[in-house]
Amino acid sequence: MTAPPNRHATESHTPDSDRAGSNHADANDVKQASESEQITTCQVCGSTERELKFEDGPYKVYTCTSCTFVYVTPRLTGQALLDVYNETYWKSDNPKERGYADYAKESALYLKTYKKRMKLVSKWLPQPGRILDVGCAAGYFLRVAQQHGHDVHGVELSEAIAKEAIESLGPDRVYNGFLDDAVKARGWQEQSFDLITIWDVIEHVPEPQGLLDSIRKLLKPGGKLLLETQNVESRLANKLGKLWHHYKHDEHLYHFNPSTIERLLSDCNFKVLTCGSAYAGKYVSFGFLAERAGRLGKIPGLLAKPLALLKPCNLYINPHDEIIVIAEPK
Secondary structure (H helix, E strand, O other), X not given: OOOOOOOOEOOOOOOHHHOOXXXXXXXHHHOOHHHEEOOOOOOOOOOOOEEEEEEEOOEEEEEEOOOOOEXXXXXXXXXXXXXXXXXXXXXXXXXXXXXXXXXXXHHHHHHHHHHHHHHHHHHHOOOOOEEEEEOOOOXXXXXXXXXXXXXXXXXXXXXXXXXXXXXXXXXXOEEEOEHHHHHHHHOOOOOOEEEEEEEOOHHHOOOHHHHHHHHHHHEEEEEEEEEEXXXXXXXXXXXXXXXXXXXXXXXXXXXXXXXXXXXXXXXXXXXXXXEEOOOOOEEEEXXXXXXXXXXXXXXXXXXXXXXXXXXXXXXEEOOOOEEEEEEEEO
C-alpha cells in the first residue's frame, strides 16, 4: 500500500528519550520546509477546532474536536512524500518508524493472511468476479483472489514493489502509477468492477475523497468496496498512547475510528454495510513481534529479543486495532 503526494493513489510517539531508536528529532524527517506543509483543517469535516494529542519531534498529532478525526502535521508533500515509498520503505533499517523490515521476506505470511481473509471476501462476492486492488503492493491479495477464480487487477504507485506484482501477475494485470492514469491507460469503464479493495491504504492518502470518488465510479451497481485501516480508538491504541505502533508520521497521515471512516464514506456517497475487526488479524513472525516490542522502549525490546531467535515461527494475532469496512455506492 502506498500513497501519492498530490493525487490519489492508484493503487507510524514519544520524545527521543522515551523510545529506543527514535529519530524524529532529526530535521531530515520533515525534509525541507518547501517539501512539507502545515495542516490546520480537518480533512473529514473541515473544522479548524482541534486538540493536541501529543508531539513527537517536529510532528504534532491532533484530534478534531468536531468529529474526532486524528491527523498529523506537518505533512510531507510532492516528491518528498513519494520518496517515502522507495526501495528502503519495503526493506527498512528502522521499521519502527517507517516501512517494513523486509516485506518480500514475509510473503508467505501475507499470502496466508489473505487466504484467511478470503472467507470475508467470499461472503460479499460468492461468485467469481472482477476485482481491483488499489495500492496492491507486491500483489499478494491478488494472487490469492486469482486462485479463487476471480479476474484480478491491481494498481500500485511504488515502482519498487510494483515490480514484484507485475512479475507474478503480468503487466496486463498490474499498473504502476496513479489510479486515474490506470483508468485511462487500461480503458477501464465506469461501473466495471464487482469489488475494489484498499488494504491499509486510506491513511496514506492526502486527499482520500478524491480516491473514493474514483473508486465509486468504477464499481458496478451493487458492487462492494472493502477498506481496511487502523482504529485509533481501539483498546490497544488507547492503552499504548503515543507508543502505538501505527503512529508512523511520514506515512500515516490520518488515523480513523469507526465513526470518522463511516462519515468519510457517507460524504463520498457510500453506504457502510459492516465495520468490524473480526478479520483484521494477521499472521506475523516472531521476529516481527520482537521488532514491535522494541518500539515500546529499551526494556520491552530487550525482554522480547529472544523472540528474534524464533524468526521462522509465526502465529495469527488480532489485537483488534484495525477495522475492515464493507461499503457500496448509495
